[in-house]
Amino acid sequence: xDTATFPTPGEAAxxxxxxxxQATSGFSRVLSPRELWRYRDLAFQIAARDVTVRYRQTALGxxxxxxxxxxxMIVFSLFFGRVAGVAxxxxxxxxxxxxxxxxxxxxxxxxxxGSESLVSNSALVAKIYFPRxxxxxxxxxxxxxxxxxxxxxxxxIVLIYGIVPSAAVLMLxxxxxxxxxxxxxxxxxxxxxxxxYRDVRYVIPFAIQMWLFATPVAYPSSLIDEPWRTLTAINxxxxxxxxxxxATLGTADAPLALIGISAASALVLLVAGLAYFDRVExxxxxxx
Amino acid sequence: MSDVAIQTTGLGKSYELGLSRxxxxxxxxxxxxxxxxxxxxxxxxxxxxxxxxxxxxLQDLSLTIKRGEVVGLxxxxxxxxxxxxxxxSRIVEPTVGYADVSGRTGSLLEVGxxxxxxxxxxxxxxxxxxxxxxxxxxxxxRFDEIVAFAEIERFLDTPVKRYSSGMSVRLAFAVAAHLxxxxxxxxxxxxxxxxxFQRKSLGKMNEVxxxxxxxxxxxxxxxxxxALCERGVLLERGRLxxxxxxxxxxxxxxxxxEKAADVDLLERTDRDSRGYDESLIRRVQIEDSAGGHPxxxxxxxxxxxxxxxxxxxxxxxxxxxxxxxxxxxVATFDSEVSAPNDxxxxxxxxxxxxxxxxxQLLPGRYRIDVVLKGKxxxxxxxxxxxxxxxxxxxxxxRPTPISGADGDVVLPHVWRLPA
Numbered sequence: 001x002d003t004a005t006f007p008t009p010g011e012a013a014x015x016x017x018x019x020x021x022q023a024t025s026g027f028s029r030v031l032s033p034r035e036l037w038r039y040r041d042l043a044f045q046i047a048a049r050d051v052t053v054r055y056r057q058t059a060l061g062x063x064x065x066x067x068x069x070x071x072x073m074i075v076f077s078l079f080f081g082r083v084a085g086v087a088x089x090x091x092x093x094x095x096x097x098x099x100x101x102x103x104x105x106x107x108x109x110x111x112x113x114g115s116e117s118l119v120s121n122s123a124l125v126a127k128i129y130f131p132r133x134x135x136x137x138x139x140x141x142x143x144x145x146x147x148x149x150x151x152x153x154x155x156x157i158v159l160i161y162g163i164v165p166s167a168a169v170l171m172l173x174x175x176x177x178x179x180x181x182x183x184x185x186x187x188x189x190x191x192x193x194x195x196x197y198r199d200v201r202y203v204i205p206f207a208i209q210m211w212l213f214a215t216p217v218a219y220p221s222s223l224i225d226e227p228w229r230t231l232t233a234i235n236x237x238x239x240x241x242x243x244x245x246x247a248t249l250g251t252a253d254a255p256l257a258l259i260g261i262s263a264a265s266a267l268v269l270l271v272a273g274l275a276y277f278d279r280v281e282x283x284x285x286x287x288x
Numbered sequence: 289m290s291d292v293a294i295q296t297t298g299l300g301k302s303y304e305l306g307l308s309r310x311x312x313x314x315x316x317x318x319x320x321x322x323x324x325x326x327x328x329x330x331x332x333x334x335x336x337x338x339x340x341x342x343x344x345x346l347q348d349l350s351l352t353i354k355r356g357e358v359v360g361l362x363x364x365x366x367x368x369x370x371x372x373x374x375x376x377s378r379i380v381e382p383t384v385g386y387a388d389v390s391g392r393t394g395s396l397l398e399v400g401x402x403x404x405x406x407x408x409x410x411x412x413x414x415x416x417x418x419x420x421x422x423x424x425x426x427x428x429x430r431f432d433e434i435v436a437f438a439e440i441e442r443f444l445d446t447p448v449k450r451y452s453s454g455m456s457v458r459l460a461f462a463v464a465a466h467l468x469x470x471x472x473x474x475x476x477x478x479x480x481x482x483x484x485f486q487r488k489s490l491g492k493m494n495e496v497x498x499x500x501x502x503x504x505x506x507x508x509x510x511x512x513x514x515a516l517c518e519r520g521v522l523l524e525r526g527r528l529x530x531x532x533x534x535x536x537x538x539x540x541x542x543x544x545x546e547k548a549a550d551v552d553l554l555e556r557t558d559r560d561s562r563g564y565d566e567s568l569i570r571r572v573q574i575e576d577s578a579g580g581h582p583x584x585x586x587x588x589x590x591x592x593x594x595x596x597x598x599x600x601x602x603x604x605x606x607x608x609x610x611x612x613x614x615x616x617x618v619a620t621f622d623s624e625v626s627a628p629n630d631x632x633x634x635x636x637x638x639x640x641x642x643x644x645x646x647x648q649l650l651p652g653r654y655r656i657d658v659v660l661k662g663k664x665x666x667x668x669x670x671x672x673x674x675x676x677x678x679x680x681x682x683x684x685x686r687p688t689p690i691s692g693a694d695g696d697v698v699l700p701h702v703w704r705l706p707a
Contacts, residue, residue, distance in 0.1 A: 021375060022386035045418040053406045056447075127401045128419055129378035285379045286303065 024282060035131055043134045050142035065146035066153050068109075069101040076101075080218045089220045091249055095161055099248045100217040100241040102154050103179055106147045107237060108208050114139040114187030115204050119194050122288045132281050133274070136187040140180055147176070158248055166250040175243040175259070182236040182266035185273030192277045195288050215241055221258070233261035236269065293471055293502040294353040294376065298385035300526075301346040301371050345371040347526040349385070353504070355470075358497045360517035360534055361506045362541045364558035365671065368526040369506045373473050376504070391470030391502070394421050401460075405449035409440055409459055412448050416463045430466050437488075438462035458485055465492045471502045490515075508671075510538050510615035525557075542613065545655065545672040553673060554598070560659065560669025567599035567638070567667045569658055572674035576647065583674065587681035587688045587698060591647045593621075593656065593674075595640040601662030606640045609657040610649075618654065618696045624661075648698050649678045651688060 036043070055061045073094055080086040081093030088096035117135040118125055125132060151172075158165065194200035212218075215237040221229055233239050239262025242255040346368040353359055361369040374380045376387060377395040402419035403412050413434055417427040427434075435441055438459040440451075448456055474493070490512065497503050497516055507513050513520065513534060520537025522530040522544075530540040553569055574593045576585040585591050593608060607622045621642050623630065640660075654676055659669040680688050684700045 018388050018390040020386050020388050021378060021382065023381050023383055041422075041424050042418040044424075045415045049404055049407065049411070049415055052411065053404060056406045123401050124419065127379065128395065130419070282381050285374070 036133075039130050039134070042130050043138065046134050046138040047141040050138050051145050054142065054145075062145070062149055065149040069098060069105045069150050070153070072101050072105070073098040076218050086219050087223065089222060089245075089251060091245075091251070092161060095158065095163070095249060096220070096245065097218060098154055098157060099245045100215075102147070102150045103175070103240050103244050104212065104215065104217050104237065105150065106143050107179055107183055107240075108212070109146070110140055110143050110183045111187060111190070111208055112204060113143075114183070115190035115194055115200055117187070118191045118284065119198070119201075119288065125195075125288050126285050132284055133188060133277060136191045136277075137184060139187065140183055154248060163250055165248055168247045168250065168254065171243060171247045171259075174263075175240050175247060178236060178243075178259070178263050178266045179240045181270040182240075182262075185266070185269035185271070187273070188277040189273035192280050192284075195280075195284050211235075211237070217241055221255075230257050230261065233258040234265050236262040236266040238262055239265075291355050292352055292388075293355045293357070293391055294351070294387060294389050294504075296349050296351045296385065296387040299346060299349040299351075299372075299375065299382050299387055300344060300384040301368075301375060301380065302342050302344045302383045304341055304343075344526050346375070346382070346523075349523075349526075349528055351521065351528070351531065353502060355391075355502055356500045357519060358503045358517045359505070359519045359521055360513035360537070361504060361521050361523065362510070362513065362537055363523035363529075364544075365561065366525075366558050367523040369523055370475065371526070372523070373475055373504065373506060376471075377473055389471065392421070393471045393473065394464075394467040394469030395473040396420075396464040396467070396475065403448055403456060403460060406447055408447055409435075409444045409451070412459065413463055416460065420464060420467050421469065422467060426468075434459075434462045434466050437465065437492075439485075454485075461485075461489055465489065465496070469501070471504075472496060473504050475506045508615060510541070514538060514614065538614075546675055553670060556670060558671070560666060562666045563660075563668040564663075564665045565668065566665075567597045567601050567604075567660060567662050569595060569660055569668050569670050569673060570598055570638075571596040572656060572658055572670075574656070574674060574676045583676040584679060585647055585676060586679045587649060587651060588646055588683035589681060591644045593642045593644075595642075595658060595660070595673075597638045597640065597660060597668075599662075600636070600638040601667065603661075603663055604640065605661040606642070607659040607661075608642060611655050611657065612696050613653045613655075616696070618649070646683065646700075647678065647681075648683065648700075650693055650696055650698050651678050651680045652696070653677050 055064065058064065060067070076097040077094045080097070081088065086093070114136040117139050118132065121135055124130075125135075155165070190200055190204070214232075214235055216223075216232075221232065221238060221242055224232060239255070239259040243259045243262075245251055246254055345366075349368075349372065361372065363369050371380070373395070375382050376389060377393060402416040404415065407415060413431065414424070414427055418424070435444060438455075438461070440455055440459055443451065443455065448459070451459070493503075493516060503516075505513060505517060517534045520530070520532060520534035520541075521528065522532075522537045522541050524544060529544065530537050532540070553571060559565075559568075572593070572595050573582050574585055574591055575582050576589040576591040578586065578589060580586075595606060595608075597604075605623045607620065607624070609617050609621075610619045611617050623640075623642075655672045656674045656676070657669075657671045658673045660667045682688070683698055686700075688698050
């Protein structure tokens with residue numbers, strides 16, 4: 001490790017340690033748990049700030065967390081469910097799409113805000129040292145509030161439809177974990193690229209739309225023939241979305257293959273995103 | 289070993305010009321650059337050009353700062369002071385060399401950086417404290433003290449965006465001043481708030497300095513540096529020029545300033561980085577009505593400060609600040625604050641004149657800083673664009689005090705005394 005740290009011999013000053021600041025190469029900071037732990041209070045404050053600021057001075061406040069997925073559910077039900085008559089695995093189409101829209105909305109918002117997180121905090125990044133990964137990670141953490149609210153609504157609607165979720169509901173935390181891993185990997189990578197190339201800003205909204213169509217949110221993945229159906233799970237949101245339907249709506253077949261492949265893919269994205277972030281983190285202040 | 293707080297060895301930082309100055313590029317530019325680069329390698333050309341584009345903001349700096357020392361960093365714009373602070377606070381990495389920093393470091397860089405306008409004063413204290421490296425428990429323990437210092441008790445639960453600029457600056461300084469790191473880096477933050485708050489901040493800084501903590505100050509206010517620091521480190525173009533007791537370092541700095549004013553102003557590189565450079569300051573001179581030696585003026589006479597620029601831009605404006613020999617500002621003239629007697633003369637050419645009815649300065653040596661604006665943008669700025677001496681004179685038939693008088697200005701006045 002390049003930033004060598006060692007304690008000074010017993011002196012009056014408590015916990016004084018010498019840090020050598022020098023040019024580093026390769027991996028250095030993000031994956032150092034010690035460094036992250038040292039700045040844990042800041043991580044908490046940044047996430048708390050993101051939550052507080054999100055809905056301050058908005059008329060509807062946290063209702064926005066519900067309006068977005070529910071709005072999409074209504075539009076999808078009308079156009080895909082009614083007009084186009086897209087299949088919905090024998091479920092009411094509204095429920096079918098809402099169960100997918102809840103995780104998807106979290107993921108899409110995270111991508112949108114997370115990829116801008118370093119640039120929109122450029123004053124901080126240019127002036128103060130802290131593990132920069134807290135910026136995209138803070139966005140993911142702050143999104144949990146919205147996700148929690150919309151999950152409550154989802155379950156309320158599920159119960160209204162008279163469906164009692166099976167034990168599969170216990171898989172939800174694992175599915176959220178897959179989504180967070182993929183989200184952190186992608187936003188870390190994109191936010192870092194955004195520091196150098198503001199092109200990212202223009203690509204993101206477009207990419208999110210494409211990603212939505214590539215994910216079985218408005219349609220069931222059973223429309224796709226094998227072996228392609230299983231292959232699409234390389235997109236981690238495929239496993240997450242189908243998993244959410246299974247876990248919340250109590251559908252019979254567990255899409256375990258899809259979830260497994262998506263989990264592996266999310267892990268790859270996470271490692272790749274963090275590795276890239278870690279390599280370029282040291283030059284953020286020079287370019288931002 | 290253990291009484292050393294900071295040790296730098298051969299420290300250097302370089303920037304690639306073009307990329308760092310413009311801030312960011314687009315992917316396309318970068319692809320083009322990469323293509324050009326590989327083409328250049330193929331044809332073995334363009335090597336000299338690449339090296340010419342590197343700017344060394346800091347070069348070969350070796351310094352040892354002991355625990356408890358209070359050091360002032362002195363130098364022109366672009367001398368490398370801020371770069372050194374950025375390296376020490378871990379914001380940027382050095383290109384070569386290394387710095388060993390022993391102890392918790394806190395920076396008091398620009399005030400208010402970590403504030404969020406939508407959050408209340410209370411929320412911002414915690415956020416900003418965390419950003420500056422304080423633990424939650426620490427902030428909670430010192431919360432009342434911070435709020436009392438900032439004098440904002442009544443507005444604690446008001447969003448900071450509704451604060452006056454004075455209030456938010458006071459709050460930001462209060463949070464930062466209650467940091468208790470072993471090494472404190474302070475960048476030009478003392479000139480905030482009103483006079484009373486400035487005195488309070490200065491007192492707080494004095495306290496910090498006397499509490500045996502290691503402090504590195506950057507300030508253009510030499511009087512403050514002289515009051516707070518023992519040791520002065522003078523940087524010029526990224527290199528160490530002097531490392532001496534603070535008075536000596538300040539003297540060397542003033543000498544380099546005068547030398548800089550001697551060279552053709554167009555050749556100076558320490559210009560205001562915000563400038564658009566469509567028009568540059570070519571020459572600055574002050575002359576009194578007797579028309580004697582330029583840059584030597586007699587107190588009490590009328591005088592004219594003339595600024596020659598390279599281009600007469602539309603909406604040219606100019607701000608002059610006169611500083612005394614310690615770098616303390618004495619007077620500011622700003623053409624944007626206009627009066628009916630101001631004239632816009634199409635015949636004048638690329639030249640600006642500022643006339644004073646009577647030069648009410650005490651004898652001594654002064655300098656003029658110039659900021660040039662045009663087309664509603666800052667075009668250029670130079671510190672110490674001109675030095676001048678004020679000779680003793682007569683103001684309303686009363687001789688100016690010759691020497692040893694306090695202050696910088698002399699005002700016309702009349703006494704009534706018992707016979």
